[in-house]
Amino acid sequence: MKTQELLRDKKLKVTPARIELIELFKREKKPLSYEDIKDTINMDRATFYRNMNKFEEVGLFSVFESNSKIRFFEFKLTPHAHFICIECHSIECIKSLDIKLDGYEVHNMTIKGRCKNCTL
Amino acid sequence: MKTQELLRDKKLKVTPARIELIELFKREKKPLSYEDIKDTINMDRATFYRNMNKFEEVGLFSVFESNSKIRFFEFKLTPHAHFICIECHSIECIKSLDIKLDGYEVHNMTIKGRCKNCTL
DNA sequence: AACTTTAATGCAACTTAGTCGCATTAAATG
């Protein structure tokens, strides 16, 4: 779906900052933090966070916290889990798990542990 | 296992603060934040966090971040997932899921979404 | 039991991801 439609659909104003963010995350296809992209984006920190919070609210993005209080954002295509390594701090998308919980509305899931490289 | 043994086993010094923390979390049997217990424990904030970090390192506790950067600690009996509601912010232990990932060492898991009460 | 080593504690200062207030600017609607 086109970025502008996406925004109109959610009744959000179409602004350069929002287009920039959505296009960037559509391209990257992986979770990124503010720190990761602050030098490549063209907007204030507050604008970044305000927009990402809104994107999460309306369901365009999923958000999760890594080890140590850093927030990661990902454009929501197909819902899937994320594995966060406590050793090397890498984050992997885990598409093989399909989590269902009766009665609950599952938005996203994170698994913490040691990744393949770090479980020697 | 007795608290003192538990500590000796992990080669941690047996101190009043550590005993207090472990006994408290053994009793409560659920994830708690510093905020939750600061008024009932008898130690400095720094001591609390230093000990909890150590407890996680040695595998006595599992730790996860809720919505919004607050860290929750739980005495590790049987590993299980936690459901965090984005609406009412409640945290539920989900014992029915048993997550295995080949090659990975899974420590803990959090699921975000709407809980039974909040999915009207 | 005293002696020594090493790690734990309290306190205050610090760090830092994220938020907020406010004045300014720019979308949307007609």
Next chain:
DNA sequence: CATTTAATGCGACTAAGTTGCATTAAAGTT
């Protein structure tokens, strides 16, 4: 184009968690 309403930038702020340092208390040793 005029009006309304929401988004932006900026700086100040918040608060969870950390760190440095002097002090105290475990644990091991004589």
